[in-house]
Amino acid sequence: MVGGMPGQVSSELSFDDRRRISAAIQAAERRTSGEIVCVLARSSVEATALPIVLAALAALALPWLLVFLTTLAVLMILSLQLVLFVVLAVLLCLPRVRAGLLPAATRRAVAHQAAMEQFVLRGIGRTEGRTGVLVFVSLAERYARIIADEAIASRVVQDEWQGAVDVLIEHMREGRIADGFVVAIERCGSVLATHFPAQADERSELPDRIYLI
Numbered sequence: 289m290v291g292g293m294p295g296q297v298s299s300e301l302s303f304d305d306r307r308r309i310s311a312a313i314q315a316a317e318r319r320t321s322g323e324i325v326c327v328l329a330r331s332s333v334e335a336t337a338l339p340i341v342l343a344a345l346a347a348l349a350l351p352w353l354l355v356f357l358t359t360l361a362v363l364m365i366l367s368l369q370l371v372l373f374v375v376l377a378v379l380l381c382l383p384r385v386r387a388g389l390l391p392a393a394t395r396r397a398v399a400h401q402a403a404m405e406q407f408v409l410r411g412i413g414r415t416e417g418r419t420g421v422l423v424f425v426s427l428a429e430r431y432a433r434i435i436a437d438e439a440i441a442s443r444v445v446q447d448e449w450q451g452a453v454d455v456l457i458e459h460m461r462e463g464r465i466a467d468g469f470v471v472a473i474e475r476c477g478s479v480l481a482t483h484f485p486a487q488a489d490e491r492s493e494l495p496d497r498i499y500l501i
Contacts, residue, residue: 301328301465301466301498301500302466305465305466306466306497306498308466308470309326309466309469309470309473309497309498310496310497310498312469312470312473312474313326313473313496313497314492314496315474315477316473316474316476316477316480316481317477317486317492317496318486319477319478319480319481319485319486320419320477320480320481320484320485320486321417321419321480321484321485321486321487322419322420322421322440322476322480322484323412323415323419323420323421323492323493323494324420324421324423324473324476324477324480324496325410325412325420325421325422325423325494325495325499326422326423326424326469326473326497326498326499327403327406327410327422327423327424327425327498327499327500327501328425328427328465328469328498328499328500328501329399329402329406329424329425329426329427329428329501330383330426330427330428330500330501331383331384331386331387331426331427331428331429332387332395332398332399332401332402332403332426332428332429332431333383333386333387333390333395333398333399333428333429338380338386338389338390339376339377339380339381339385339386339389340377340380340381342376342380342389343372343373343376343377343380344373346372346373346376347369347370347372347373347376348369350365350368350369350372351365351366351369354368383427383428384428386428387428387429395429395430395431396429396431398429399426399429399431399433400431400433402424402426403422403424403426403431403433403435404435406422406424406499406501407420407422407424407435410422410494410499411494412435412437412494413437413438415437415493415494416493417439417484418437418438418439418440419437419439419440419480419484420436420437420440420494421434421435421436421437421440421476421480422434422435422436423452423456423469423472423473423476425456425460425465425469432453432456432457432460433453434449434452434453434472434476436449439484440480440483440484443483443484444479444483448479449476449479451475452471452472452473452475452476452479453472455468455471455472455475456468456469456471456472459471469498
């Protein structure tokens with residue numbers, strides 16, 4: 289399940305925020321055999337080279353313009369070329385600017401790929417009963433998604449996660465990231481408890497925390 293968010297949300301979480309989210313995960317997991325992992329990404333497109341390519345193209349074009357339009361010395365032109373490249377590279381590499389360079393569909397595809405990578409990296413697909421759930425948010429791309437492992441996905445329709453995504457996005461719009469995660473975790477816990485109630489010998493297989501990337 290995916291949703292959009294505003295562009296002016298800070299990715300900072302205080303120690304108390306992270307503690308509250310961990311406590312919410314622990315409380316939810318006490319009711320279910322499922323495992324919940326949260327990831328908050330500042331941006332999913334930081335690996336793309338597009339900003340550097342654009343900065344380089346602009347810097348390469350500048351000398352030609354200056355040669356035809358001015359009488360500046362060669363050394364001055366080269367200096368301006370270097371300054372332009374550095375300024376554009378820094379500006380275009382800002383997370384929200386970098387994300388804005390890409391079409392909306394591309395941003396969603398990149399964020400989805402980042403979510404799938406986090407699903408693998410955090411070991412969610414290696415739980416004993418294949419009952420892991422990822423709550424993923426990428427701020428720069430305004431993207432939120434809940435990904436469930438195969439045992440859960442086979443019994444829980446995607447629409448059941450939409451309530452958790454909706455409340456997460458609603459809180460994000462108000463700049464309350466931690467509150468959004470806490471409420472979304474509670475919603476996920478309720479869904480999981482319905483289909484995968486806790487067992488007597490239940491133990492936590494994954495860290496009860498939020499990862500900031």
